[in-house]
Amino acid sequence: MVESQSTSATAMENHDSQTNKQVQEIAADYNHLPERYIRKQDEQYGSLNNAGVSSPITQDIPVIDVSLLTSSLSELDKLKSAVSSWGCFQAINHGIEGSFLEKVREISELFFRFSGEEKKKYLRAEDNIEGYGNDMVLSEKQTLDWNDRLYLNVLPKHQRRLQFWPQNPSNFREVVDEYVSKIELINEFLLKALARSLNLEETSFLDQYGTSATMQARFNYYPPCPWPDKVFGVKAHADISILTFLLQDKEVEGLQVLKDGQWVGVPILPHALTISIGDQLEIMSNGIFKSPMHRVLINSKDARMSVALFCMPQTEKDIGPVDGLVTDETPRLYKNVTFTVDSFFNNYQKGRRAIDACKI
Ligand SMILES: O=C(O)CCC(=O)C(=O)O
Numbered sequence: 453m454v455e456s457q458s459t460s461a462t463a464m465e466n467h468d469s470q471t472n473k474q475v476q477e478i479a480a481d482y483n484h485l486p487e488r489y490i491r492k493q494d495e496q497y498g499s500l501n502n503a504g505v506s507s508p509i510t511q512d513i514p515v516i517d518v519s520l521l522t523s524s525l526s527e528l529d530k531l532k533s534a535v536s537s538w539g540c541f542q543a544i545n546h547g548i549e550g551s552f553l554e555k556v557r558e559i560s561e562l563f564f565r566f567s568g569e570e571k572k573k574y575l576r577a578e579d580n581i582e583g584y585g586n587d588m589v590l591s592e593k594q595t596l597d598w599n600d601r602l603y604l605n606v607l608p609k610h611q612r613r614l615q616f617w618p619q620n621p622s623n624f625r626e627v628v629d630e631y632v633s634k635i636e637l638i639n640e641f642l643l644k645a646l647a648r649s650l651n652l653e654e655t656s657f658l659d660q661y662g663t664s665a666t667m668q669a670r671f672n673y674y675p676p677c678p679w680p681d682k683v684f685g686v687k688a689h690a691d692i693s694i695l696t697f698l699l700q701d702k703e704v705e706g707l708q709v710l711k712d713g714q715w716v717g718v719p720i721l722p723h724a725l726t727i728s729i730g731d732q733l734e735i736m737s738n739g740i741f742k743s744p745m746h747r748v749l750i751n752s753k754d755a756r757m758s759v760a761l762f763c764m765p766q767t768e769k770d771i772g773p774v775d776g777l778v779t780d781e782t783p784r785l786y787k788n789v790t791f792t793v794d795s796f797f798n799n800y801q802k803g804r805r806a807i808d809a810c811k812i
């Protein structure tokens with residue numbers, strides 16, 4: 453078991469212990485927003501709009517019917533166009549029952565509703581992302597996200613560290629295990645469809661996975677914040693995955709994606725999965741597919757939850773643009789690279805994108 457951190461009354465006043473507290477604990481103290489959570493001007497990516505301000509982009513993020521992708525060329529084309537412009541889409545008819553998605557939401561909600569003491573059994577180590585806790589502190593200047601999370605390495609199975617997998621609720625492990633297997637299948641199906649959409653061999657993207665693909669799960673909990681426009685739930689970033697599968701809160705919005713220089717809210721479709729391209733698929737597709745910048749805003753009334761699964765190649769496996777996409781007319785845009793979760797967080801906390809260093 454991991455030891456919980458000290459939160460004595462006097463220590464609570466000092467800067468460092470505020471950093472150590474979970475966001476849920478800070479949210480319970482409605483009088484004080486610690487400096488470390490207050491966002492800075494340059495983290496807003498220019499003068500982009502915030503919650504409540506209507507955006508001139510009137511379209512919504514595209515909706516793709518996954519069940520049509522093998523039979524309908526127009527749906528496949530719609531998918532290609534969605535990921536080449538928005539970099540993300542809402543997937544419907546993806547094969548996972550709405551009642552099962554409900555279960556995934558439920559185990560996550562139950563976990564975060566437990567007392568701090570119960571949750572801290574799974575507290576992450578100070579220098580490691582895996583486990584329960586708030587933002588990992590990697591730099592003195594870093595603005596902390598208004599977000600507690602449970603972060604688990606869910607694949608490969610033999611590398612699971614079960615000491616971080618909640619025993620309460622009692623079906624937590626079983627539901628996560630089943631969800632991971634279901635997402636693995638959709639991931640494979642979609643990567644084949646995405647390759648076909650570019651007239652490539654079906655396994656062109658899958659071939660780069662290596663023999664032991666990895667997957668990380670991030671259960672996000674965003675407590676309401678009395679100062680919603682002073683914090684970010686998650687600062688603007690792009691994922692380094694190949695694909696990310698996001699199960700949004702059923703009622704509370706907050707996710708925004710950057711489209712043509714504007715932040716656009718992602719609406720809730722209760723049985724949909726919000727799927728986005730990650731940096732590694734942008735690289736493999738030689739820049740045709742876009743890994744979108746996105747961020748999460750907070751509101752003052754309702755807590756929000758989400759569950760993100762990040763599909764990644766085998767650890768330390770290098771990836772690069774697929775051969776068939778590098779031609780005289782479309783020269784190679786990226787070097788071959790190896791991504792790690794650590795490199796992602798190091799860049800993220802410094803306000804950089806890992807993919808920028810991969811450009812030729
Ligand atoms: O909570 C969300 O909607 C998105 C979270 C996210 O972007 C992430 O965990 O990488």
Ligand SMILES: [Fe+2]
Pocket residue numbers: 689690691746
């Ligand atoms: Fe993300």
